[in-house]
Amino acid sequence: MSCLEIFYVALPALHAIGALLAMGLSFGCDTGRAEQTARRPYALPNGLPGTTSFNTAFPWDEGFEFENHTWNPFALIFVFEWLTAGFALRPLQYYFDHTRLAQAWLIWISAGHLVFIAWTFTNSGGICPTMLAIVTASFFMSGVVCVYTLYYPSALDEQGDETPASEAKLLMRAADENYRDKDGRVWKIPRSITMLRRRFVGNDEEQDPQGDEQGEVYQAEAIEEYEDIQGVIFRYAEYCITAPLLFLAVLCLMVVEAPAWLFLTGYWLLVTCNAIGIALHASFVFSRSEEKPEGGGLAPFVFKFFFAGPWWVFVFILFFMMKQEKKTDQKKTGREGAGGILPSTSRACCRRPGCACWPRWAGSSS
């Protein structure tokens, strides 16, 4: 086993260990119960009194304790590591059955979301719907990537085998399932890649002659090319989903009294910019490809990912925040109709009656 293969196997394991550590920290560190005893705010040079300032103390600094707030950086790190461990499973598709691997990945995603929901019930400070929606969206988008890059292509391939018209596909798949490289090693070739290849070049026997040396060389080059194309989009998708969680972790750790809209717009902008990058990459590859893909090639996945991700997150969070703020304003002013999303703050919001915390009973006692 080469160093690269050891790295492929060790990577998801390391991320999983990191996720479990962060999960333990998020369960053990109840930021809703802790009282702030020492904080060293860094006032911006051009900041006005009472405006946002930076917290330069780290959680492990002497005397530092979290203020009562509903954003837990360790929970965000836990979700980040959990999702990254799932993405790190992808290189293993060359060593294991990729359909089973996709199923294991989906189970991993579902289990992570369940653990996160369980954590929300243990946090005495409750959880802001913004954080719940963002984390749920991250798990959901990971599921979309898994389904449309590994699981769904495999299912389509198996359905196609049941029809007589797919005899050519059967012949090609028999040759595709195992690929022997120049060093003599046998690789399992995922059906997702072989299907993508068929989408690009079709089933023309002349283009892909079976059995002779030219056909094998062509097959190796085609597999490498489509693996690279798919791999780049996969890496973009991974960064698109996980990196904004790190941004949020830094934000809730460093910025004192950060307003909720800063979390919302920051996350949404990062996800949207990265999703646009994926779409641009797919467009670039499509425009440069001599053989135009049948059915749009990667475009259906890219655009489903783009529309499934940031946009519904924005609508979902907007709905929650407007609903909660409307209730808050009704309690404050005693009249209906008033409502806004910008004044919400992430910290200490559970101390205010009627504030946007979930579950609602968690914040009502303080």
Place this chain on the structure above:
Amino acid sequence: MGGLIFLTKDVLFSTDMPVLVLLLIWNLLLTYSLFGIVPTFVYMTHLGSSQLARLLDVLNVLAKFPLPLIILSGFITRPATNKFCF
């Protein structure tokens, strides 16, 4: 990127901020920016998806590793007198 640096110049070039905080902020700024700059360079020079995938792997490591490592190592090496969280 220039606009972002201009808007946040008071933080990015502050001499009062701890080095670790500055490191985190600069790391996020640079790696986030390079995720746009590097693919653009690769597309312009026709290096191909294979090279781009490798470069993205490097950027991915640079962007992701520092923050979890800093937080977890800081927690492990925290002062014994600090009863943080547990």
